[in-house]
Amino acid sequence: MKYLIKIFVLGGIFSLLLTCNAYAIGKWNKGSITRTVWNEKYQHIAIGETTYTVMPDIPILSQYKKDGAVYKKGINVYQLHLGDTVLFKVQGTRIYEIERLR
Numbered sequence: 462m463k464y465l466i467k468i469f470v471l472g473g474i475f476s477l478l479l480t481c482n483a484y485a486i487g488k489w490n491k492g493s494i495t496r497t498v499w500n501e502k503y504q505h506i507a508i509g510e511t512t513y514t515v516m517p518d519i520p521i522l523s524q525y526k527k528d529g530a531v532y533k534k535g536i537n538v539y540q541l542h543l544g545d546t547v548l549f550k551v552q553g554t555r556i557y558e559i560e561r562l563r
Contacts, residue, residue, distance in 0.1 A: 487552035523561040
């Protein structure tokens with residue numbers, strides 16, 4: 462009986478872990494901005510050699526250090542500049558989150 466309970470519990474934990482990953486969007490990449498934001502039908506930005514579509518209403522944060530601690534504050538897409546190093550969450554060529562590193 463104890464053996465069956467262990468199998469049931471471990472199976473449930475494994476299923477939860479698989480389910481959590483199924484809802485994650487994209488992966489984090491790092492790069493430098495090679496062309497700042499421009500508008501066509503949607504907003505676009507070039508990072509490295511790739512052009513990405515910036516999805517509407519995404520979180521855009523800027524990291525900064527003060528007294529040895531790292532803080533983040535919200536910024537708008539027009540505060541990203543040529544040469545800025547960014548972390549960005551993508552799925553294909555669509556960006557869902559950006560963090561500017563300083």
